[in-house]
Amino acid sequence: MDHDSWERVREVVAAIPAGSVLAYGDVAAQAGLPGRARLVGRILAEDGHDLPWHRVLRADGTPAPHIATEQLTRLRVEGVLAHNGRIPMRRYRSLDADCGNCSPENPSLYPECGRG
């Protein structure tokens, strides 16, 4: 774990557009740290106050328990709605700018992506 990786994680989170979300694992992958989702949670916990941390949640769409209400409240304001405390990732998951992980199951939120 070096200083650069830490900054990259922060940048990825900072770049998530309002109205969409990313899983901890997604952030790790996009920051070049595949398989290190826990590290992302750690970074947000101690150095995420100035970031849109509420746009990052678990892969199954549920928020971490201790911040659940605050997170869901903030997301609701951005138009990201939960059902039974769970966010439907299919709909709100943000994708790479180049649509690297775009698929019919995971349609792009960006109009410039032809595959959405």
Next chain:
DNA sequence: GCGTTGACCCAAA
């Protein structure tokens, strides 16, 4: 060094 503890993830049962 070693064991514990997490804003986690996934395949298998």
Next chain:
DNA sequence: ATTTGGGCCAACG
């Protein structure tokens, strides 16, 4: 739908 077990790894005592 849940639970289980394994993998991940930086901080902390």
